[in-house]
Amino acid sequence: GAVVSQHPSWVICKSGTSVKIECRSLDFQATTMFWYRQFPKQSLMLMATSNEGSKATYEQGVEKDKFLINHASLTLSTLTVTSAHPEDSSFYICSARDRNWGYTFGSGTRLTIV
Amino acid sequence: QKEVEQNSGPLSVPEGAIASLNCTYSDRVSQSFFWYRQYSGKSPELIMSIYSNGDKEDGRFTAQLNKASQYVSLLIRDSQPSDSATYLCAVNFGNEKLTFGTGTRLTIIP
Numbered sequence: 001g002a003v004v005s006q007h008p009s010w011v012i013c014k015s016g017t018s019v020k021i022e023c024r025s026l027d028f029q030a031t032t033m034f035w036y037r038q039f040p041k042q043s044l045m046l047m048a049t050s051n052e053g054s055k056a057t058y059e060q061g062v063e064k065d066k067f068l069i070n071h072a073s074l075t076l077s078t079l080t081v082t083s084a085h086p087e088d089s090s091f092y093i094c095s096a097r098d099r100n101w102g103y104t105f106g107s108g109t110r111l112t113i114v
Numbered sequence: 115q116k117e118v119e120q121n122s123g124p125l126s127v128p129e130g131a132i133a134s135l136n137c138t139y140s141d142r143v144s145q146s147f148f149w150y151r152q153y154s155g156k157s158p159e160l161i162m163s164i165y166s167n168g169d170k171e172d173g174r175f176t177a178q179l180n181k182a183s184q185y186v187s188l189l190i191r192d193s194q195p196s197d198s199a200t201y202l203c204a205v206n207f208g209n210e211k212l213t214f215g216t217g218t219r220l221t222i223i224p
Binding site: 041044095104 | 150155156158163200211213216217
């Protein structure tokens, strides 16, 4: 089946630094990928839709200058959290539509800002 | 605003019994529906997808869709302790994005 690889699985950063999360579709091409954030005991909230070769589409209330998304190829999208602060600590998950039009999720990244 | 609603639970079911999870959604033109299982600290994994009215069965799982009532459900037969997880209902409202419900926490009691 379709596989989406996400790295790193967890990261701890100091406040004020930037951190990059990678999302790769391993066995299919993904023109569209999605980035979600999930706080403890809450559901997944869509942050943005990443489109290959064009700018990402952000959901209302998501700061595009803080959460930089780059979708440079059909198999790779990256999310960079810039100038991270403790309130950005969360579980970040990417997703891609596979060839069967299902949605496959990466394994997630646990981000902790100290 | 397009919404997906689930009972947050927790829902407790004895081992071997049938677990019934329900989901309602707000938009009649919704196209596709998904059930995901999420273990604590892990990302969601797809259980079932369903696109047309009726039942769809896969092993111990059955998804039921009623578009007229804007209702989708998931039945788990012969529940096992390993089925204990949060079950997320997700709907594609026709814009390629998935909208998730808040999830139902299911506990299977041995």
